[in-house]
Amino acid sequence: KIIKFSIIKNISFLKKIFLFLGQSIDIFDQYLKYRIGMAYADSGYGITIFERYITDKLRGEFPNKKNKLLPLEQFFPLPDGFFYLDVKPEITLKRKIKDKHTLEEMISKRANYISLLKEFTEIKKIPSDNKIEENVKNLKNYIFELAFKKKKQIKLNMRVQRCIWKKNRGRILAGNPSERFQKGSFL
Secondary structure, three states: OHHHOHHHHHOHHHHHHHHHHHHHHHHHHHHHHHHHHHHHHHHHHOOOOOOOOOHHHHHHHOOOOOOOOOOHHHHOOOOOOEEEEEOOHHHHHHHOHHHOOOHHHHHHHHHHHHHHHOOEOOEEEEEOOOOHHHHHHHHHHHHHHHHHHHHHHHHHHOOOOOOOEOOOOOOOOOOOHHHOOOOOOOO
16 A cells, blocks of 8 residues: 555655565564464464465465575475365456456466475365365365374474475476566565
């Protein structure tokens, strides 16, 4: 909202400062929430669930040949596991009609998600063709499975082994490079 003021909108230096500041606060907020949730979960009281977590930015911005440090979220510790509901691009377009995405853009985003998910060690992927009751059942079973694995790790090792990301810096991203960054994201 601050960037939309005419004074700041017309001065690119001020606009960049506010964009950077806003993105930095967003990253710090994500990290703080993550640390609080994981501290609770690692104490043996359960698991932490994040909706969408950080994969949105990782999908489209990594690997990045020019800036290997961006997005900064790639350095966050990972959660215990990922649950991926594979939605077809046509269905996504109907759900996100206000975002004005194209079918090609959604096809490339899906392809990038799927190629990214192959790099994680703990992932549960289900098709969206199932009935909602079946998807909820799969999600609940996966949560119980993760909780059981975590309790077992805490008892045996007194520490937790999270999902590991085997970064494939040679991964080729699908789609138009100019559309890879999340809309509204500065970094």
